[in-house]
Amino acid sequence: MHEIKNQYIEKQGYHDVTHTHHQGHESASHASCITVVPIFNHLEGEQMEEIMKVTKSTSFKKGEVIYREGDISDLLYIVSKGKIRIYRLSESGKEQLVRILNPGDFTGELALFRESIQEAYAEAMSDTDVCMISRNDLQEFLLKYPTISLKILSEFSNRLETSEKQTTRFATEKVDTRLALFLAECMESGDGPMEIELPMSKKDLASYLGTTPETISRKLADLENEGYIKQKSGRKIEILDLDGLLLV
Amino acid sequence: MHEIKNQYIEKQGYHDVTHTHHQGHESASHASCITVVPIFNHLEGEQMEEIMKVTKSTSFKKGEVIYREGDISDLLYIVSKGKIRIYRLSESGKEQLVRILNPGDFTGELALFRESIQEAYAEAMSDTDVCMISRNDLQEFLLKYPTISLKILSEFSNRLETSEKQTTRFATEKVDTRLALFLAECMESGDGPMEIELPMSKKDLASYLGTTPETISRKLADLENEGYIKQKSGRKIEILDLDGLLLV
DNA sequence: CGAAATCTTGACCGATCTCAACTTACGTGG
DNA sequence: CCACGTAAGTTGAGATCGGTCAAGATTTCG
Numbered sequence: 333m334h335e336i337k338n339q340y341i342e343k344q345g346y347h348d349v350t351h352t353h354h355q356g357h358e359s360a361s362h363a364s365c366i367t368v369v370p371i372f373n374h375l376e377g378e379q380m381e382e383i384m385k386v387t388k389s390t391s392f393k394k395g396e397v398i399y400r401e402g403d404i405s406d407l408l409y410i411v412s413k414g415k416i417r418i419y420r421l422s423e424s425g426k427e428q429l430v431r432i433l434n435p436g437d438f439t440g441e442l443a444l445f446r447e448s449i450q451e452a453y454a455e456a457m458s459d460t461d462v463c464m465i466s467r468n469d470l471q472e473f474l475l476k477y478p479t480i481s482l483k484i485l486s487e488f489s490n491r492l493e494t495s496e497k498q499t500t501r502f503a504t505e506k507v508d509t510r511l512a513l514f515l516a517e518c519m520e521s522g523d524g525p526m527e528i529e530l531p532m533s534k535k536d537l538a539s540y541l542g543t544t545p546e547t548i549s550r551k552l553a554d555l556e557n558e559g560y561i562k563q564k565s566g567r568k569i570e571i572l573d574l575d576g577l578l579l580v
Numbered sequence: 581m582h583e584i585k586n587q588y589i590e591k592q593g594y595h596d597v598t599h600t601h602h603q604g605h606e607s608a609s610h611a612s613c614i615t616v617v618p619i620f621n622h623l624e625g626e627q628m629e630e631i632m633k634v635t636k637s638t639s640f641k642k643g644e645v646i647y648r649e650g651d652i653s654d655l656l657y658i659v660s661k662g663k664i665r666i667y668r669l670s671e672s673g674k675e676q677l678v679r680i681l682n683p684g685d686f687t688g689e690l691a692l693f694r695e696s697i698q699e700a701y702a703e704a705m706s707d708t709d710v711c712m713i714s715r716n717d718l719q720e721f722l723l724k725y726p727t728i729s730l731k732i733l734s735e736f737s738n739r740l741e742t743s744e745k746q747t748t749r750f751a752t753e754k755v756d757t758r759l760a761l762f763l764a765e766c767m768e769s770g771d772g773p774m775e776i777e778l779p780m781s782k783k784d785l786a787s788y789l790g791t792t793p794e795t796i797s798r799k800l801a802d803l804e805n806e807g808y809i810k811q812k813s814g815r816k817i818e819i820l821d822l823d824g825l826l827l828v
Numbered sequence: 829c830g831a832a833a834t835c836t837t838g839a840c841c842g843a844t845c846t847c848a849a850c851t852t853a854c855g856t857g858g
Numbered sequence: 859c860c861a862c863g864t865a866a867g868t869t870g871a872g873a874t875c876g877g878t879c880a881a882g883a884t885t886t887c888g
Binding site: 781782783793794796797798801 | 833834835836837
Binding site: 443452475490492493495501504578 | 668669670671672674675676678689690691692693694696699700719722723726727729730732733734736737738739740741743744745746747748749750751752753757761787789790826
């Protein structure tokens with residue numbers, strides 16, 4: 333897979349402005365932008381080569397907006413380096429952090445399969461490289477290799493499940509519980525046995541959990557006073573009593 | 581399309597218990613259980629016939645549970661008659677109404693494309709007929725006719741968009757606003773120019789909007805006092821000032 | 829018609845937001 | 859590598875929103 337040459341994916345970008353094009357490191361880093369994606373990682377070499385032919389690469393600098401609400405977008409963006417912040421504005425103008433994309437994650441899917449515009453914002457949190465596939469190229473590919481559709485459907489199902497679960501939490505749980513559940517989920521996908529590192533600032537966490545930084549600060553202090561957790565330096569938190577935490 | 585015979589879809593049900601099988605009215609009513617579904621309504625006669633061969637039909641009486649959290653489900657359910665209530669229980673045991681299915685709507689999709697169990701509950705709100713397709717049959721069909729996958733992807737995109745928008749509302753808007761937005765959306769899909777009929781009881785509406793019946797009652801009374809709406813008999817509400825309503 | 833469910837209204841209280849002041853951490857440029 | 863400015867985080871006090879409990883009115887449906 334790593335033999336795929338840059339020439340296949342470097343042609344020209346879709347964006348004709350501001351963005352500097354990916355400058356082409358070693359080919360392995362390019363390959364990863366596709367092969368790393370769960371949707372595609374079962375492809376055979378030939379199919380992989382085919383989809384990489386229609387893939388373009390672009391870079392965004394920290395803080396740059398990749399798309400915004402109202403954009404007519406028909407690109408699927410796959411993160412190959414960096415982090416992207418996906419957020420929405422509610423009807424009354426308040427911002428909510430929806431998710432953070434890491435290398436291998438993708439976005440743009442909501443506008444990809446329907447005639448519509450973006451309803452969210454995507455912003456590079458650091459210098460970021462993305463690969464892009466246009467709607468037409470992707471759909472052609474899906475019709476040719478239908479198993480990929482099933483992969484995408486599976487991914488959509490998961491995301492839908494997550495989103496609906498999240499909605500139910502917002503609808504029925506108070507901040508304590510939402511925060512505790514968030515910490516518990518960090519544990520699952522986590523590093524050390526009983527220590528986690530928050531994947532975002534507390535400000536972003538507040539936005540993600542639908543509350544304010546002040547409340548996050550207080551609730552974490554409460555959890556610490558009650559002996560469930562211990563806040564360490566940086567964004568690290570030691571979980572002292574996971575079971576207790578989940579009964580909050 | 582209407583010539584499709586009952587024999588194609590009446591064989592035996594997947595459920596070998598309690599549920600009485602669909603008793604077969606005229607074939608037109610059967611055809612509608614499939615042809616009415618947006619995913620399938622572009623099919624040619626031949627394909628339609630093929631999918632109806634693997635479709636089974638079952639009835640549920642009011643109050644019966646169609647699936648529950650934890651069920652290993654690999655069926656797609658399509659409502660042909662009646663109403664189905666989809667709800668979830670949060671981690672702390674509180675119920676939230678997720679959606680109400682009407683004829684033509686489908687459910688079960690979340691467990692269909694991934695190895696997983698149901699995480700929601702589906703309950704017949706009235707005597708209900710559903711058509712069912714098994715995961716294997718559906719996937720086979722999708723691989724054979726890839727354009728249907730694109731239809732389903734489109735449907736999933738829409739639902740994901742709706743769900744994420746809903747999450748953001750819960751995260752950032754207060755009850756007043758959520759209620760006002762709900763009423764406004766009833767208008768869009770509504771009957772009369774300035775009159776809507778709530779599609780559910782106020783108790784269910786409270787559950788759907790993540791609040792309590794008491795609060796719904798009070799907020800509607802407030803909106804009425806402020807001259808934005810007028811509550812009529814039944815579940816009808818006259819919208820007097822839509823613009824004002826949306827600024828609440 | 830009557831039981832049960834839904835809906836309404838009031839009183840009270842707790843959770844969380846807002847505003848404000850302050851401290852701490854971080855990135856940038858000299 | 860340090861100093862500074864800005865952003866992030868903390869903490870307190872007060873206000874508000876919305877939930878809970880309770881009683882009563884109304885509707886629905888068998």
